[in-house]
Amino acid sequence: MSRDTIVAIATAAGGGAVGIVRVSGPAARFIMQEVCGKALAARHATHLPFLDGRGNPIDDGLAIFFPGPNSYTGEDVLELHGHGGIGVLSAILNRCLLLQLNATGRPAGRIRLAEPGEFTRRAFLNDKLDLAQAEAVADLINAGSERAAQSALASLRGVFSRAVEGLQQQLIDLRVRVEACLDFPEEDLEFIAREGVAQRLLEIQASLKETLLAAQQGAALRDGLRVVLVGAPNVGKSSLLNALSGQEVALVTEIAGTTRDRIVQEIVLQGLVIHVVDTAGLRQTEDAVEQLGIARTWQEVEQAQALLLLRDASGEIAIDRELERRVLERVPPMCQVIEVNNKTDLLPTKRPVPPLSSETNTAVRGSVMISSKTGQGLDQLRAMLIEIAGLSEQPAVGVFSARTRHLQALLQAQADLLAAETHLHQEQLELLAECLGRAQGHLAEITGEFSADDLLGEIFGSFCIGK
Numbered sequence: 001m002s003r004d005t006i007v008a009i010a011t012a013a014g015g016g017a018v019g020i021v022r023v024s025g026p027a028a029r030f031i032m033q034e035v036c037g038k039a040l041a042a043r044h045a046t047h048l049p050f051l052d053g054r055g056n057p058i059d060d061g062l063a064i065f066f067p068g069p070n071s072y073t074g075e076d077v078l079e080l081h082g083h084g085g086i087g088v089l090s091a092i093l094n095r096c097l098l099l100q101l102n103a104t105g106r107p108a109g110r111i112r113l114a115e116p117g118e119f120t121r122r123a124f125l126n127d128k129l130d131l132a133q134a135e136a137v138a139d140l141i142n143a144g145s146e147r148a149a150q151s152a153l154a155s156l157r158g159v160f161s162r163a164v165e166g167l168q169q170q171l172i173d174l175r176v177r178v179e180a181c182l183d184f185p186e187e188d189l190e191f192i193a194r195e196g197v198a199q200r201l202l203e204i205q206a207s208l209k210e211t212l213l214a215a216q217q218g219a220a221l222r223d224g225l226r227v228v229l230v231g232a233p234n235v236g237k238s239s240l241l242n243a244l245s246g247q248e249v250a251l252v253t254e255i256a257g258t259t260r261d262r263i264v265q266e267i268v269l270q271g272l273v274i275h276v277v278d279t280a281g282l283r284q285t286e287d288a289v290e291q292l293g294i295a296r297t298w299q300e301v302e303q304a305q306a307l308l309l310l311r312d313a314s315g316e317i318a319i320d321r322e323l324e325r326r327v328l329e330r331v332p333p334m335c336q337v338i339e340v341n342n343k344t345d346l347l348p349t350k351r352p353v354p355p356l357s358s359e360t361n362t363a364v365r366g367s368v369m370i371s372s373k374t375g376q377g378l379d380q381l382r383a384m385l386i387e388i389a390g391l392s393e394q395p396a397v398g399v400f401s402a403r404t405r406h407l408q409a410l411l412q413a414q415a416d417l418l419a420a421e422t423h424l425h426q427e428q429l430e431l432l433a434e435c436l437g438r439a440q441g442h443l444a445e446i447t448g449e450f451s452a453d454d455l456l457g458e459i460f461g462s463f464c465i466g467k
């Protein structure tokens with residue numbers, strides 16, 4: 001544990017009515033004495049002048065002292081609420097930092113500027129928050145919609161952590177039984193049956209699925225969904241972007257190769273921010289500018305969270321299966337693909353709709369018939385996007401914010417449990433025990449029980465100074 005005392009301006013840069021300088025660490029009490037000129041009652045706001053080294057006022061404000069461990073960081077914390085201008089706040093900050101030079105009465109350890117996220121990091125290290133909650137602090141501050149803020153607050157209040165701890169508890173319970181029966185190999189199968197191992201495993205899988213669903217929703221609300229429109233020229237990608245956004249964002253012409261650069265437009269569906277990316281149509285071309293655009297299309301394919309593979313359902317533009325296969329090969333593993341068959345308004349009504357769905361591919365989630373011109377099928381497409389973001393169901397555990405890191409850990413735990421199920425059916429009990437242990441390890445990563453220093457550095461390093 002660091003013996004340094006950290007100081008930072010905790011409020012956003014720029015002029016505000018009020019700004020806060022926050023101090024945490026062993027010298028907080030000493031700084032309180034020097035700057036406030038007296039000892040303050042714990043957790044009470046006191047109106048007083050903040051003093052410089054000669055006893056002259058720097059600002060008038062409110063000071064609050066939180067003795068550890070009942071503080072944000074778990075250490076002694078001093079908050080100085082002054083006027084919110086950068087001049088005033090810098091003066092208060094520098095006054096605190098310069099106390100480093102006062103040797104008399106100052107506890108050991110430096111007084112220095114806080115690193116990004118260091119207050120919250122200390123809160124984590126002092127068990128005030130677990131890692132998922134600490135991440136929720138940043139997510140709450142950065143939340144771009146009310147719904148995203150609500151879910152971040154739920155995580156901060158421990159809804160996510162409790163769901164993960166519940167899963168861990170179920171797993172520990174199961175592991176104890178499986179390990180116990182490993183000690184009595186002669187009666188192991190009987191033991192397994194008596195202890196209801198198969199039933200318990202199913203229950204854990206069901207709880208994990210619920211938690212994953214809620215986490216996916218939280219992650220989608222936090223990050224939005226990047227949806228990339230891809231297809232041959234003239235199938236109607238730009239028309240679809242315009243139809244979805246309700247604006248003439250992209251140029252539409254009957255000339256192939258109209259869209260050369262990617263165009264990103266944000267739309268909001270049921271509180272979910274969707275970044276719709278229109279791209280240059282994929283084809284062989286001699287045009288140097290179009291080639292650059294097509295290279296960008298491939299970059300977008302590789303970053304898509306959802307990909308709309310557009311075709312011309314009227315049959316005027318032939319479907320290039322080979323090209324589609326190449327697209328599917330390059331989408332990232334978690335990306336969901338929808339086959340979008342456009343221009344249904346051109347289909348003769350009497351003729352049955354031609355089967356356009358390509359051969360089964362695990363990445364392809366489904367297909368939809370639409371017309372960008374008449375708007376037919378767009379509601380179904382929107383519903384599919386909401387479903388891809390995982391927002392179509394109401395999770396039993398409630399919504400909470402989550403990050404990709406958490407989703408990966410939950411998905412890995414899910415894979416471990418699936419493998420565990422196989423080992424159970426094949427009566428390979430040692431392998432079963434191993435998979436259960438691994439699943440538990442992945443869950444522990446979420447709350448940060450055994451987190452490596454570099455992961456902590458990455459998480460807290462992305463905070464601003466003062467958090």
Ligand SMILES: Nc1nc2c(ncn2[C@@H]2O[C@H](COP(=O)(O)OP(=O)(O)O)[C@@H](O)[C@H]2O)c(=O)[nH]1
Pocket residue numbers: 231232233234235236237238239240251252253254255256257258259281342343344345346370371372373374
């Ligand atoms: N009839 C009909 N024409 C469409 C539809 N969508 C696009 N088009 C036409 O197809 C041509 C190419 O459209 P555009 O959106 O520029 O295709 P992109 O090259 O894939 O971006 C334009 O002339 C559009 O008016 C549709 O749903 N129905």
Ligand SMILES: [Mg+2]
Pocket residue numbers: 237238239250251258259279281
């Ligand atoms: Mg276009």
